[in-house]
Amino acid sequence: xxxxxxxxxxxxxxxGKNCTLQCNYTVSPFSNLxxxxxxxxxxxxxLTIMTFSENTKSNGRYTATLDADTKQSSLHITASQLSxxxxxxxxxxxxxxxxxxxxxxxxxxxxxxx
Amino acid sequence: xxxxxxTPSHQVTQMGQEVILRCVPISNHLYFYWYRQILGQxxxxxxxxxxxEISEKSEIFDDQFSVERPDGSNxxxxxxxxxxxxxxxxxxxxxxxVHNSPLHFGNGTxxxxx
Numbered sequence: 430x431x432x433x434x435x436x437x438x439x440x441x442x443x444x445g446k447n448c449t450l451q452c453n454y455t456v457s458p459f460s461n462l463x464x465x466x467x468x469x470x471x472x473x474x475x476l477t478i479m480t481f482s483e484n485t486k487s488n489g490r491y492t493a494t495l496d497a498d499t500k501q502s503s504l505h506i507t508a509s510q511l512s513x514x515x516x517x518x519x520x521x522x523x524x525x526x527x528x529x530x531x532x533x534x535x536x537x538x539x540x541x542x543x
Numbered sequence: 544x545x546x547x548x549x550t551p552s553h554q555v556t557q558m559g560q561e562v563i564l565r566c567v568p569i570s571n572h573l574y575f576y577w578y579r580q581i582l583g584q585x586x587x588x589x590x591x592x593x594x595x596e597i598s599e600k601s602e603i604f605d606d607q608f609s610v611e612r613p614d615g616s617n618x619x620x621x622x623x624x625x626x627x628x629x630x631x632x633x634x635x636x637x638x639x640x641v642h643n644s645p646l647h648f649g650n651g652t653x654x655x656x657x
Binding site: 461470474475478480520530531534535 | 547584588634636647
């Protein structure tokens with residue numbers, strides 16, 4: 430069964446600190462892996478998209494890594510800001526139908542405190 | 544920056560009633576999607592739509608659900624006879640034709656079935 434699991438479930442950090450969120454997936458066939466940020470009451474917003482051949486991708490203070498062999502990904506947030514408080518969702522695209530059947534993780538609820 | 548807009552933001556309906564959720568995707572996008580998120584749970588894929596027809600649907604998307612693109616701008620999700628378990632946040636998303644382009648999500652319609 431296609432699944433995406435994330436850890437930790439929730440995380441509290443102080444403003445300015447770094448953090449790393451984890452994602453493990455069992456999705457076949459794999460197309461790409463995406464990280465989304467979802468603020469409360471809003472739709473998810475794309476942070477990064479990585480295909481099978483990409484190991485790392487950055488978007489400002491966000492850096493995502495992908496190990497397709499172990500089927501693991503991480504999202505590293507540098508110098509956190511209060512506005513980083515949100516749910517971070519790992520999403521894996523399954524199959525040849527581009528972007529259609531996205532398998533969502535449960536999300537990591539990040540809270541950045543002053 | 545262009546965005547996906549959804550209306551209404553909140554819809555309350557009685558069990559057995561029909562509801563239509565409306566979405567205006569980004570104007571030059573070609574692929575359209577509906578997802579839902581039951582409170583406290585993962586975002587789930589419902590259906591993808593391209594070239595005026597459904598390209599993929601999940602097991603959730605049964606005969607009670609239908610989608611339509613009635614004109615060049617709107618994309619609707621209809622639930623024919625709502626059930627209590629249809630209560631969820633429904634997200635519309637769209638993307639352009641570029642391979643592995645990100646999905647752009649609307650801010651959702653919160654459907655409450657009483």
